[in-house]
Amino acid sequence: MKNIGVVTSGGDAPGMNAAIRAVVRVAYSKNFQVLGFEKGWEGLLKNTFRRLTPRSVGGIIQLGGTILLTSRCPQFRKREGIRKAAETLALNNVDGLIVIGGNGSFKGALELSKETNTSIVGVPATIDNDVFGADETIGFDTAVNTAVNEIDKIRDTAISHERIFIVEVMGRKRGFLASTVGLTVGAEIILVPEVKCEKEKIFKTLKENSAKGKKSGVIVAAEGIGDTRKLAREIQENTGAEVKLSILGYSQRGGNPTARSRLLASLFANKAVELLSKGRGNRIVGLQEGEITSTELERSCKTKKPLDLNLLRLANILAT
Numbered sequence: 001m002k003n004i005g006v007v008t009s010g011g012d013a014p015g016m017n018a019a020i021r022a023v024v025r026v027a028y029s030k031n032f033q034v035l036g037f038e039k040g041w042e043g044l045l046k047n048t049f050r051r052l053t054p055r056s057v058g059g060i061i062q063l064g065g066t067i068l069l070t071s072r073c074p075q076f077r078k079r080e081g082i083r084k085a086a087e088t089l090a091l092n093n094v095d096g097l098i099v100i101g102g103n104g105s106f107k108g109a110l111e112l113s114k115e116t117n118t119s120i121v122g123v124p125a126t127i128d129n130d131v132f133g134a135d136e137t138i139g140f141d142t143a144v145n146t147a148v149n150e151i152d153k154i155r156d157t158a159i160s161h162e163r164i165f166i167v168e169v170m171g172r173k174r175g176f177l178a179s180t181v182g183l184t185v186g187a188e189i190i191l192v193p194e195v196k197c198e199k200e201k202i203f204k205t206l207k208e209n210s211a212k213g214k215k216s217g218v219i220v221a222a223e224g225i226g227d228t229r230k231l232a233r234e235i236q237e238n239t240g241a242e243v244k245l246s247i248l249g250y251s252q253r254g255g256n257p258t259a260r261s262r263l264l265a266s267l268f269a270n271k272a273v274e275l276l277s278k279g280r281g282n283r284i285v286g287l288q289e290g291e292i293t294s295t296e297l298e299r300s301c302k303t304k305k306p307l308d309l310n311l312l313r314l315a316n317i318l319a320t
Contacts, residue, residue, distance in 0.1 A: 004032050004276060005094040005118075006052070008066040009040040009073075009105035012253055013125040013139025015261035016066040019100050021057040022269030023123075028054050030277055035092060039069045040101075041076035041108060044085035049092070061262055064142075064254045066100075076108055086116040094118050096276035098269070102126030102137070103301070106284060110301050119281025121272040122297060125265070127252055129176040132303040133295030134286030138268060141260035143170070143252045144180050151185040154246055155218055161242070162215040164206065166232050168247040171222030175307055177252070182220035183315040189217070190315050193224035194307045199231070203238045210241070223247075267292050 004027050008016050024034045034052040037043030050056075050068075060067055075081040089097065096119045099109045106122045113120050124131040127143035147169050158165045167187075171177050175192025182190030189205060191197055202219075209217060221228050228245055236243040257265070264287065271285040271292045283294040 002033060003035060003092065003094050003096075004273065005035045005037055005049070005089065005092070005097040006068070007037040007040060007043060007097065007099055008068045008070045008125070009099060009101040009108065010070060011102065011126065012065050012070055013102075013127050013137070014064045014142035014253070014255055014257035015138035015265040016100055016125050017060040017063045018257055018262045018265035019123055019125060019138060019269045020052070020066065020068060021061050022266045023098055023273060024052045024057045025054050026270050026273040030273065032273070032277075035094060036068045039071045041073040041081075041085060042071050043068075044088045045073065045075055045081055047088045047091065062256050064256055082108075082111050082115050085112055086118075089116050089118045096121065096281065098123055098272050098276070100125045100138075102128060103131055106131070106297060107301050110297050113282050113297065119276055119279065120297065121275050121281060121294075122284035122300070123268045123272050124284060124286055127170060127177060128174055130174040130305050131284065131286065131300060132305040133284050133288070133300040135289070136264065136287050138265045139253075139257065139261055140177070142255060142258045143177060144184070145258055146252050146255055147177070147181045147248055148184055150248055150251070151181065151218060151220070155185070155216075158216040158218060164217045164219065164235065164239075164241045164243045166219045166221055166228050166235075166243065166245045168221050168223050168228045168245065170248070170252050172224040174224070175222045178220050178222035179307065179311045179315070183311050183318070185218060185220065186318065187218045187220040187315065188214070188319045189219040190312055191219065191221040191225045192307065192312070193222055195309075195312065197225050197231075199234060202235065206235065206239050206241060210239070
């Protein structure tokens with residue numbers, strides 16, 4: 001193996017730059033050259049890349065986002081787009097490709113693997129933390145801490161004004177972020193896409209809390225549970241409480257990666273380059289039960305990572 005390509009695809013996550021840095025420096029320690037394709041899959045379609053060296057990735061470990069940029073690429077979802085990407089890999093003699101991203105990126109990588117002889121390894125980087133084969137993804141810890149810091153401030157206002165705040169965090173389809181954030185901020189209620197939102201139960205809980213003397217509260221809701229604006233109105237109408245909505249939005253994706261996110265980025269990247277150096281492709285790396293391991297790419301793409309519902313049960317106990 002002589003040339004390794006690296007691409008950051010899909011939504012950005014804090015720690016992607018740390019992963020790029022580690023890929024390049026570990027690759028060079030093994031005498032590999034590294035090509036960084038720009039703007040996600042678009043770089044493979046347009047053959048736009050830069051050669052990365054240990055010096056060119058200096059000073060980026062602490063930066064959020066990705067120096068290679070990323071984008072959504074509808075063309076890559078079509079067969080002709082995937083074939084074009086495969087041609088680009090062959091044209092540049094890319095022996096191994098490291099894809100830094102989440103589930104959507106890995107599904108694209110799986111389709112690309114069917115059209116190319118280039119070995120592909122996925123490095124899970126997403127604040128959703130929903131990649132099967134990775135107990136924790138790069139960027140998740142940073143996003144959790146970002147949300148916790150904001151909600152701690154919101155609770156100060158909630159207590160001062162005796163209000164209920166619904167805080168919407170990211171998570172269109174999965175509730176990993178909401179459940180972890182909700183537990184760690186002491187939320188009274190946590191709402192996730194995996195569990196049906198029972199409004200009458202929410203009203204009942206808030207009324208009981210009020211009767212116990214709790215005049216304020218925080219509800220952490222994943223964006224995928226539905227219309228949180230409507231929910232805020234309904235809670236106010238059915239409980240008489242003053243309800244405010246705060247949507248944290250894209251701030252959860254940005255910012256300097258925490259030490260935890262940087263550590264995972266470095267460990268995952270090292271494992272990815274190691275796999276490629278041994279000719280083991282079509283896998284994703286990840287942390288499983290405290291060990292850095294790898295899982296078949298196809299299995300990761302086709303298996304849904306289970307949400308730990310014990311977090312929700314514990315949060316309910318602690319919120320009484």
